[in-house]
Amino acid sequence: MFKINCLNPVANVGLNLFTKHYEMVDQFNDANAVLVRSSSVHELELPHSLDAIARAGAGVNNIPLEKCAENGVVVFNTPGANANGVKEIVIATLIIASRDIFGGVNWVNSCKEDPEVAKLVEKNKSKFAGTEIKGKKLGVIGLGAIGVLVANALNKLDMEVYGFDPFISVDAAWKLSKFIKQAKSLEEIYRECDFITVHVPLTDSTKGMFNKETFEMMKDGVKILNFSRDSLVIDEDIVEALKSGKVGRYVTDFPNPKVCGVEGVITVPHLGASTSESEDNCAIMAVKQLMDYLENGNIKNSVNYPNCDMGVCNQAGRIAINHRNIPNMLSQFTSTFAKENINIPDMINKSKGKYAYTVLDIESPSTPELAKKIREIDGVLKVRIIK
Numbered sequence: 089m090f091k092i093n094c095l096n097p098v099a100n101v102g103l104n105l106f107t108k109h110y111e112m113v114d115q116f117n118d119a120n121a122v123l124v125r126s127s128s129v130h131e132l133e134l135p136h137s138l139d140a141i142a143r144a145g146a147g148v149n150n151i152p153l154e155k156c157a158e159n160g161v162v163v164f165n166t167p168g169a170n171a172n173g174v175k176e177i178v179i180a181t182l183i184i185a186s187r188d189i190f191g192g193v194n195w196v197n198s199c200k201e202d203p204e205v206a207k208l209v210e211k212n213k214s215k216f217a218g219t220e221i222k223g224k225k226l227g228v229i230g231l232g233a234i235g236v237l238v239a240n241a242l243n244k245l246d247m248e249v250y251g252f253d254p255f256i257s258v259d260a261a262w263k264l265s266k267f268i269k270q271a272k273s274l275e276e277i278y279r280e281c282d283f284i285t286v287h288v289p290l291t292d293s294t295k296g297m298f299n300k301e302t303f304e305m306m307k308d309g310v311k312i313l314n315f316s317r318d319s320l321v322i323d324e325d326i327v328e329a330l331k332s333g334k335v336g337r338y339v340t341d342f343p344n345p346k347v348c349g350v351e352g353v354i355t356v357p358h359l360g361a362s363t364s365e366s367e368d369n370c371a372i373m374a375v376k377q378l379m380d381y382l383e384n385g386n387i388k389n390s391v392n393y394p395n396c397d398m399g400v401c402n403q404a405g406r407i408a409i410n411h412r413n414i415p416n417m418l419s420q421f422t423s424t425f426a427k428e429n430i431n432i433p434d435m436i437n438k439s440k441g442k443y444a445y446t447v448l449d450i451e452s453p454s455t456p457e458l459a460k461k462i463r464e465i466d467g468v469l470k471v472r473i474i475k
C-alpha cells in the first residue's frame with residue numbers, strides 16, 4: 089500500500105486515478121509520496137518513508153530540490169499542464185493594463201447611487217481612456233511552455249513580439265511562430281518594448297532581474313507583467329519606478345505588502361493556474377507520474393533526477409537505485425548480483441548533474457537482504473524494491 093499526502097488540495101480528477109493500492113494520509117511524515125501546489129516544503133523534515141514529491145504545477149522554488157535529491161526523493165512537476173491558463177490571464181491583464189479599465193470600473197461603482205450616472209459616464213469617460221495593443225512592442229522573456237503560447241497569441245492580436253530565451257528547448261523553438269522576433273539580449277527587450285512579460289523560473293540567476301538598473305534601460309511608461317514569481321522583481325525599485333512614471337503599470341500575480349495598493353500596480357491573487365482545466369491537467373499529470381514511479385520505478389518530468397523508462401517489469405524482480413553520479417557505481421551493483429548468482433536481463437542507468445538513477449531487472453525476486461547490500465555501497469542514496 090502506497091501512502092499519499094496532499095500538502096494542498098489537488099483536483100479530484102487526479103486523485104481518483106489512485107487505485108486500491110493507495111491510501112491518502114493526513115501526515116507528511118507518514119507519506120511515501122506527496123502532492124503539492126504552492127505550499128513550501130523547505131521547512132519540513134523529509135521522512136525516510138518519502139520516495140517522491142509531485143508538484144502539480146510548474147514552479148518548484150517551494151521545494152528543496154538538492155535536499156530531496158540527497159535523500160533519494162524524486163521531485164516531479166507538470167510541464168505545460170497549466171500553460172494555457174496563464175496565457176489567457178496574461179492576455180486579459182495586458183489589455184487591462186493598456187487602458188484604465190479598473191480605474192473606470194471602480195469610479196462607476198462609486199457613482200452607483202447617482203440617478204444621473206449615465207450622463208456622468210459620458211462626461212467623465214475620457215479620464216479613463218487608454219491605448220490599443222495593436223502595433224505595440226511586446227517583449228517575452230522566457231520562451232518555455234507559457235512564453236511560447238503568450239508570444240504567439242499576442243502576435244495574433246497584432247502586437248510586434250520580441251522573444252528572449254538563451255536556453256530555449258528544441259521543442260519550444262518548433263512551436264514558436266515565425267513572426268516572433270528574436271531578441272539577442274535582455275537589454276534589447278528592455279530598450280525596445282512597450283510591454284514586457286516574464287515567464288522564467290525563479291533561480292539564483294533570475295532573482296531580482298527587474299531592478300533599478302534594468303528599469304533605467306526601459307522605455308518611459310513601460311508596462312510589466314509578472315506571472316512568474318515575486319522575487320524576480322525588486323519591490324522597492326519598481327515602486328520607485330512607478331512613482332517616477334518610468335514604469336506605467338505593473339501587473340503581478342504575487343501580491344505582497346510592498347506593492348499592494350500602490351498606484352499603477354494591478355495585483356492578482358495568484359490566479360494564473362487557477363482554472364478548472366489547468367488544475368485538472370496538473371493533477372492528472374502529477375498523479376500519473378507518481379504512480380509510474382512508485383509502481384514501476386519510471387521517471388518522467390523530474391526536476392532533480394534523470395528521466396528513465398523501463399516500462400512495466402516482466403522479470404521476476406526489479407530494483408531501483410538513486411545514487412550519486414560518480415565512477416564505478418554500475419560495476420558495484422552488477423557485481424553484487426553476480427555474487428548472488430543472479431542474472432540481470434535488463435537494466436538502465438541515467439544521470440542528471442550530480443545524481444544518477446539505475447533500474448535493474450533481475451531473474452529472481454528482489455529481497456530486503458539484496459537491497460541492504462546495495463544500500464551499503466558508498467554513493468547510494470536510496471534503494472527501492474519494485475518487485
Ligand SMILES: NC(=O)c1ccc[n+]([C@@H]2O[C@H](COP(=O)([O-])OP(=O)(O)OC[C@H]3O[C@@H](n4cnc5c(N)ncnc54)[C@H](O)[C@@H]3O)[C@@H](O)[C@H]2O)c1
Nearest residue numbers: 146147230231232233234253255287288289315316360361
Ligand atoms: N502564475 C502562475 O500561476 C504560474 C503558473 C505556471 C508557471 N508559473 C511560473 O512561470 C514559470 C515558467 O513556467 P513555464 O511552464 O513556461 O516553464 P518552462 O520551464 O516551460 O519555461 C521556462 C523558460 O524560461 C527559460 N529561461 C530560464 N532562465 C532564463 C533566463 N535567465 N532568461 C530567459 N529565459 C530563461 C527556460 O529556457 C525555459 O524555456 C514557472 O517556473 C513558474 O515560476 C506561474
Ligand SMILES: O=C(O)[C@H](O)COP(=O)(O)O
Nearest residue numbers: 125126144145146147361
Ligand atoms: O508554478 C505554478 O505552476 C503556478 O505558480 C501555479 O501555482 P498553484 O498551483 O499554487 O496555483
